[in-house]
Amino acid sequence: MRFLRFMITAVVLSSGCAPTSNQKTPAPRLVVFISIDQLRYDYLTKFSLHFGPDGFNYLLNRGANFAECHYGHATNETAVGHATMMSGTYPYRHGIIANDWYDRSLRRKVYGTEDTLAPILGAKEYGKTDGRSPRKFSGTNLADQLKLHTGGQAKVFGVSNKDRSAILMAGKMADGVYWMDEKFGRIVTSAYYMNDYPEWMKTYQASKPLDKWKGAKWDMLLSPDEYPKSEKKFEQYYDVKAGIGGAFPHIIGSENDKKDKNYYEALMRSPFSSEALLELMEELMIRENLGDDAVTDILCVSFSANDKIGHMFGPMSREVMDITVRTDRYLARLFKFLDKEVGLNNILFVLTSDHGVPPIPEIIASRQVEAYRLIPDTVRQIAETEMIKKFGRLAREQRYVEVIEEANLYFNDAALAEKKIDKNIAEQYISTFLKNNVKGIDRIYTSQQLSEGRIPNDAISQAVFKNYYSGRTGDLFLVLDPYCIWSWNGKGTDHGEPQSYDNHVPMILAGVHWIKPGTYYQRCSPVDIAPTLAAILKIEQPNATDGRVLNEIIR
Template identity: 35%
Template sequence: MKTYFSLLITVLLLCASCKKQQNSTSKKPKLVVGIIVDQMRYDYLTRFDKKYGNNGFKRIINGGFSLENAHFNYIPTYTAVGHASVYTGTTPVNHGIIGNNWFDKYLEKSIYCVDDTNYSTVGNTSEAGKKSPYRMVTTTVTDQLRLGQNMRNKTIGIAIKDRSAILPAGHTANGAYWFDGGEEGKFITSSYYMKELPSWVQEFNASGKVDAYLSTPWETLYDIATYTESIADDNNYEATFKGEEKPVFPHNIPALRAKNNNYSILKGVPAGNTLTTDFAKAAIIGENLGKSEHTDFLAISYSSTDYVGHQFGVASKEIEDTYLRLDQDLASLFTFLDTNIGKNNYTLFLTADHAATEVPSYLQSLKVPASYFTSRKFLNFLNATTLEKFQSEELILNISNFQIFLNKEKIKELKLNENTVAQTIADEAVKFKGIYKAVTARTMQTTTFTNGILNSLQNGYNQKISGDVLLVPNPSTISYPKKGTTHGSGYSYDTHVPIIFYGNGIKHGSSKKKYEIIDIAPTISNLLEIEFPNGNTGKIIEEALH
């Protein structure tokens, strides 16, 4: 009998303990931190693994839930599109951000994704703050969190790039801040959000941190001889800073800043990420994030990784050093969150807005198929085609972002059939070297592609604003100089990125199942018990959640 009662008491105590644990894990986080690392390939996690410390990337991988087979499911894979897609849970077909810049077929000129002349700069006298998220036509998870709490919480967006701060923060943000380089060297915002900078931003701008980070050369964090995961430092595939003879370490930033637009050089060195981390910490304190009864949201984007990748390429020692230093920045941020928010009081995710291809000229040296696409030669080719087929060289208004925009007025004037012209151009375009596929807007509207590269193309096609013919280049074919690299395709080197969840409400583990970048927003929405973004097409990643 005594044994029975002892067993009963033990069971009751265990049940109470389980219930207590359930209650503690079901409590909503006080702060959600969304981290996007600009141009981060998934293999940066594995390639540099042995050099990472235990408190940065490894901490959230080992203590959180990592998706090893996560991809973007649309074309084009550009910065603005990526940031919008992560936070809206959908693709350009719905959210309307089809590039960083794109040709506006109604205005017949190129436009920038967040430009808005209805607003003015707050923080200095430049034009860099005339911005807003109005071209993004759906809500974000950050919007839904504000709406779900009757606008009583706070949302703040932070990045070096304007678009990377504005789009994640959504339409209802309390503030979005970005770095204005040149002769300014300050974080600014737009009158869309406020009339003047908060005192904590003014104090940060006056602190001298920016000049401090530009006062020393960029040298490798560790002995460069140990950077065996990268190609030789002196090679023909990397671009130099203006004023440099070779793209090699050390990079004398104090001596180079004058020839590289002064404070703007900070964008292209690892210190830009450290500055972003410092500013994020200042925002947490200055805005009292995570201190109220409501859940706040801090959206951080690390932009310098993209600038370094573009200039030096994905196999460079510069990119390796940048990620080793970012690992330390992340470790510092996570420790700060532990101290100021509490280990069980925050949830975060880390992902990228796109990845990048190896430098094509480097691949060519290894006999790997790769090439460069020249828009001018392509336009001449198409003009010759339309002259032969339709007796006119004026049928094409613009070629950009691998899209062709037709001159509708000229087609009408010549009494031609618009669909016939588009299909003829598409049929001829695939004959041009470097073009793999060409599909008309009409095909995008009348055919459903359920998988493959054309499915990605269709997910990125917006009937209202996209072009009349959409192009898919061959793998590792880019429109870019021969030194450095870029992104934008639907191939795995551009689409395969990390997605890591960590903190309150997140399981420990990993998955090799294929997930899409648009699955982040509904997963976070479900964890926070709020409505999905209103254009959402993603799904909940159930295995990541408690």
């Protein structure tokens, strides 16, 4: 009996099981936070037969997979999602209400990470509005809290193809944030983060790492029989960009044999930009020694090609299937590299997305589902014409309605003052008029409603409320009917609505010492990630967190 007890004890100790409550759980040496832009949750199930064991399945089999993860804000766009996933709060607190919004004091559109005080380093070609920083983000995120907790010892870096993704994930105190400029083909950062590039980055930039795919062929990774059938009649609605072509094989940057003209833009709309991002991440990991000591570091990585491809071809296309399957292989490469450098058992992983996407309207409409495109300036002109009918022509100002930007309609305050029109009256009048006369608009909220919290308790109304930030949100907030999108050129698809196809995203947390694996079906949100990681890391949560600690998955 004594021998039997000894053998059972030996087996348990050598089995590689997670630590019990009597064992001290080590802190992660590295948190790797992965965002895959425009990755709908259903892609993980729809394309699962084509995934290998070491990419998505590595996390799904070893991590906590939340099957009902939904954003709770209304404007499901890149800047909003990335700001939310790392802060644990919504736009009504962090202030990033959209990718762009209208600045009333400047009387122009501004970009969510635009900063005229933080110019791009090392290039004179950029203008003042090309400067980038997280200054428009209000408060702190998880990375900032880790910096504060460790007295600055923790290293925090962010990398992405898009500036807004890297910037809003890595926070205000990051050691470095790098992104890819598709106009000049450079890997860049801004003066917000540093005065000059480190020597390793100067050497890396000099090697022109983004140039190697000129003329490269993007063909189907799998047999053509594995992909959905391509319907020629819908190809006219693909938003094909110059330098990439409209069908497989896509030759990158070689339209009209002018390989350089559109090459960098085409590169960012191909899977090869994900390969470029992996190479950058690997170089940074080695040069900055991430995960090399007992102080937890954070690496934020956001893959943007999936989004750009999704906008062009839509979620039902062969191209979207192909980039998703390729992303599985890219994750496998990433995990293999991280295992070699840090050891997978020393890493806490998070994988999620910033938003989903609806089908191209013409394609879903052919399946007997109502779907429309609304052109923002056309809707603005309809509102303008009605204001003129109601209140008369302006003498000094040019227009009553300045712009519709990302579901926000902004009145011209000077025009209203010229005609002595109470803004609340204008809001109510145009809100009712547009709702009754423009097909595709589901509901409209006035800024007075939102500022006073006078809204219904349904999910869409609450999502709009969580998107309201005084001074940035428009005078009217327009919500479209399901499967309707804002469209500028009548092609491709777009996202940004409080609908399931836009807000349902993957959320997987994995780490052998910290996370209980399994599939979880309770409703949750990416705002739950930051408080959960804060609990695991034993640090203070970001300020004003809306999410909860996912106690059910913590070992």
